[in-house]
Amino acid sequence: MSVPAAADRSVHDLVTDVALYRQQFRRYLRELEWVDEWHRAAFTSAEDGLSFDATVLSRLYAAGWNRYGWPAEAGGLGGDEIHRAVYYEELAYAMLPIPAQQWTLETLGPALIRFAPALAAQYLPHYLEGSEWWGQSFSEPESGSDLASLRTRAVDDGDGGFAVNGQKIWTSQGPTAKRLVTLVRTSTPESRHRGLTMLMIDADSPGVTVRPIALASGRRELAEVFFDDVRVPADRVVGEVGGGWAVAMYLMQYERGMYGYAVLNKVLTELGKLRADMAERGSSATSRERFAQVYIDVACAQARTATTVRKLANGTAVGPESSIDKLLFGTAEKAVNDLALDLRRDWMIAGVGPDNPAELDTLRAEWWYSRAATVMGGAAEVQRGIIADHLLGLPREKR
């Protein structure tokens, strides 16, 4: 593993002093030669976007910046979740797009480190340097919100490993993901959440077929994955056999706290760009007031997810209260994209505006993708049910 340009001594200082990390990363971004290229980056396909973002990751990795907040054993330079929060904040401060691979990294990375340190040591460094990324393959055609009903099966392959058969769907970045962290059933269907196991499966394994799914924007953001007698060695189990649900629940804390915090920084940047448009082209007082309202919604969601990030950083388990985070950041992300749609109506609806087809296509794709914010990772309805049961203590729902 390469040691970044900075000497070890200063790495140590940046690990122990997050304010110093912020300051130096900010300076790095300010002085970055290729920053205009990064600012202007807009593409008309998900694949091109990810490919550019992979280059960004490789450069940040070489300079060390995206390695803070990750343990040395997994290719990082040390530090905790707060370093990662500051990393996202500084990208937002510079109004730079966050490399899209980071979304799944924030959900899968911590779970792998916790439950499969050997796999994390082997593969996470490649993720950080942008040479590979992974998909989260949990949902199935018949198992969406009701995840514990999933049917993809893994059985003993007679060789110490597993043979996997079944189908997954809605895997984000699935079309280009190199590995799939897959929740499978290793016991009877009646075992519900007790009979599940998490496996890390290479997307190029014989028997794996990945079919990209184009969203309404035309972008192939998601994938459907078919497993036909796919052999998976025993050392690809994440956690215990039969312990897949625990891994999924651990991962959810990060999906709701850390991922939420990161995505709100992206949302804040989008809001900042919208402000620039409004300031330069003029806007009504009503639009500006709605803008302020949405800004406050983002602020509330960000403050809330920050409390969760603090808990994660000091090792406090996050329980059902993270459903609040999920509901707030999903709603805020949609609100920002709705505001952008309404205030850039001519451009978004009729293409009348700046002559930048890739940027327009990206904005439209963002609007479509943002609709998933209250669907994926547990629909808003599921989150409300959790809040009603576990936080408000309401009577169990009559079904």
Add this chain to the structure above:
Amino acid sequence: MTSTTDESWPMIEDAVYRLFSELAGKNPGEHIAIGPRLVELGWSDIEAEYPIESCELLFRAQGQSLAQTDCLDRAMVAELSTLLDDPVNGIVLPNPAHGYAPGSDSDRVTGIVLGPLDGRGRLVVPVSGPMGTVSIGVVDAGELTGQRLNTFDPSVYWTSVSGLLSTPVRDASTEWNRAIAAAHRALATELVTLADRTLRIAVEHVSVRVQYGWPIGAFQSPRHALADAWARLEGARALLDESWRYGGRLSAQSAKAAAGRVHRAVTDAALQVCGAIGLTSEHELHRYVARGFQIDSLCGSYRQLEAQLAERLFDIYSPGRALPAITAWD
């Protein structure tokens, strides 16, 4: 705020809660000068030990108990104290129609006083100057004329005041900004507490009210309405906590706006699920609803604050500049 973990803090919290509920119970509707009662608790030591938490606690206790005290006056005056030669007893607040900009000028006092005017002693008067500057003067309550306002919450005693300002004023722009930020945090805390009480009343109601053979809290739509309201309330509370922890005008203003808006949202959900009984005077829900409306209107309602925030966000715009960040980590 949840950061205080040492063992004496819960006892302090308890004592303050007891004090406020005693005040509210014994003297419903009366406006109370809290100072002497706080002295009995050894407040100056408590304030020295827990400078932020102690202030926040007062407004939580006030919201919880519905007591009416001069806590807000005290919190604001504390920020202006370096400019005051002699102690004062209260402050003339901007008229609710004007947001948080003082309505007084260097000759005339216009504004409101929380509580009756009689016997209020010396009052600080913030005065609007050119270019958004603010000065302060001091006036004796006896020199002002006051009229009790006809308030939405009839249990609230607010007085509209006017009169001449005969004493010289001194510049207080910086201090006034701090006083307003303190007021925004304080009022937001009271609002969030009122919203919390409102929501808990609704939760209790739907848990026991049976229709079609089930508690109505077992039906999806009231469950989801209350869960949504709770999530939004927790969002506003988190922003408010950030604001207490790290200070700042913009964050205090945003927190107050968020608290006011969320109080309305919680009110809507609670009034709906409590049905007709929740609209009656015998039910306690209206107290928390109506009090929240009053508190929201002080130092800028959520609508006024959102409009002012909008103005501010566009004033500070420059190309390539990000929106102000919200959280801090150290």
